[in-house]
Amino acid sequence: MILSLAPMEGLTGYMFRNVHAECFGPLDRYYTPFLAPPHVGSGFGKKAFKEIDPKNNQGLNVVPQLLTRNADEFVWAAQVLAELGYTEVNLNLGCPSGTVVAKGRGSGFLRNPGELEAFLQDVCERSPIAVSVKTRLGLVEDREYRQILDLYCRLPLAELIVHPRVQKDRYQGTPRQEAYGETLRRAPFAVAYNGDVFSVDEYNALCAAYPQTRHVMLGRGLLANPALARMVRGGAPATAAELKRFHDKLFSAYLDEMGGNAVFRMKEWWFYAKFAFADPLAVHRAVRKVRCVDEYEHAVAGVFSGEAFASVPVFRA
Numbered sequence: 001m002i003l004s005l006a007p008m009e010g011l012t013g014y015m016f017r018n019v020h021a022e023c024f025g026p027l028d029r030y031y032t033p034f035l036a037p038p039h040v041g042s043g044f045g046k047k048a049f050k051e052i053d054p055k056n057n058q059g060l061n062v063v064p065q066l067l068t069r070n071a072d073e074f075v076w077a078a079q080v081l082a083e084l085g086y087t088e089v090n091l092n093l094g095c096p097s098g099t100v101v102a103k104g105r106g107s108g109f110l111r112n113p114g115e116l117e118a119f120l121q122d123v124c125e126r127s128p129i130a131v132s133v134k135t136r137l138g139l140v141e142d143r144e145y146r147q148i149l150d151l152y153c154r155l156p157l158a159e160l161i162v163h164p165r166v167q168k169d170r171y172q173g174t175p176r177q178e179a180y181g182e183t184l185r186r187a188p189f190a191v192a193y194n195g196d197v198f199s200v201d202e203y204n205a206l207c208a209a210y211p212q213t214r215h216v217m218l219g220r221g222l223l224a225n226p227a228l229a230r231m232v233r234g235g236a237p238a239t240a241a242e243l244k245r246f247h248d249k250l251f252s253a254y255l256d257e258m259g260g261n262a263v264f265r266m267k268e269w270w271f272y273a274k275f276a277f278a279d280p281l282a283v284h285r286a287v288r289k290v291r292c293v294d295e296y297e298h299a300v301a302g303v304f305s306g307e308a309f310a311s312v313p314v315f316r317a
């Protein structure tokens with residue numbers, strides 16, 4: 001089974017990947033949060049380059065993800081990535097953000113299946129490395145997926161990662177696993193599942209319902225429970241000491257990288273990590289108002305010394 005870490009803008013960048021792998025063991029694969037491809041002829045911007053710089057991803061199996069509807073820029077980016085040693089590039093067809101969708105990118109690209117098929121045909125032909133896709137089912141209704149899946153099945157994709165919600169759902173409601181099952185039945189290429197796998201039980205239920213499953217991508221579940229992948233593989237839950245060590249290394253990496261803004265980056269992480277404690281609301285209250293490093297360190301010391309640890313952390317929306 002391939003277990004991968006979901007691309008999550010602001011959360012699962014290269015610092016998170018490295019610290020998580022060091023503390024809990026590497027996952028089989030990591031996807032970068034979406035990157036804008038550079039203009040043809042130029043290089044990735046400074047921030048984006050850090051995500052893909054081989055120096056920042058040593059020993060990790062990383063697939064860069066692009067957010068674009070411009071085929072020339074996609075192919076150019078794929079060439080740059082190939083030169084850096086990458087063997088696969090992923091296209092984001094899932095981002096539900098209003099501004100992204102309005103520009104016809106992310107899940108907004110699903111509105112134009114004809115244009116999307118021409119784009120994918122073109123980039124699959126011209127990209128020097130394998131092209132995979134992370135998709136939603138459509139924008140408004142699940143039935144849009146019939147036409148979208150038909151077009152994917154005509155293409156030489158390396159893999160299709162299915163997050164079976166529509167754009168309108170954002171991250172609410174229950175993922176429609178049947179659409180993933182239908183993809184498994186029909187697709188002539190590898191298929192992966194993503195969405196609401198927050199516990200070992202949910203992982204086992206997915207694999208029982210769809211025994212051909214070969215790749216599960218973990219997102220919020222792993223942020224709330226950093227030992228989730230290890231537990232899926234039969235290992236132990238995280239101890240309080242492990243979580244503290246993970247936190248300290250992550251905060252220190254962000255501090256080195258961005259100074260005081262590390263506090264805001266960590267607060268995003270706490271939105272998920274609070275579920276590692278028996279009273280997530282108390283943890284939320286302790287960290288929500290902090291603004292500077294001193295306040296942050298004080299609040300977090302209080303959480304680790306005063307809050308009981310959940311026996312098994314589970315993310316709940």
Ligand SMILES: Cc1cc2nc3c(=O)[nH]c(=O)nc-3n(C[C@H](O)[C@H](O)[C@H](O)COP(=O)(O)O)c2cc1C
Nearest residue numbers: 006007008009033034092163195196197218219220
């Ligand atoms: C804050 C946040 C940022 C995200 N950023 C990305 C992204 O950059 N690229 C992408 O394909 N999906 C992104 N996603 C979607 C996740 O990769 C994933 O599909 C989603 O969280 C559902 O999986 P989960 O239920 O396991 O969390 C993001 C989700 C969240 C909540």
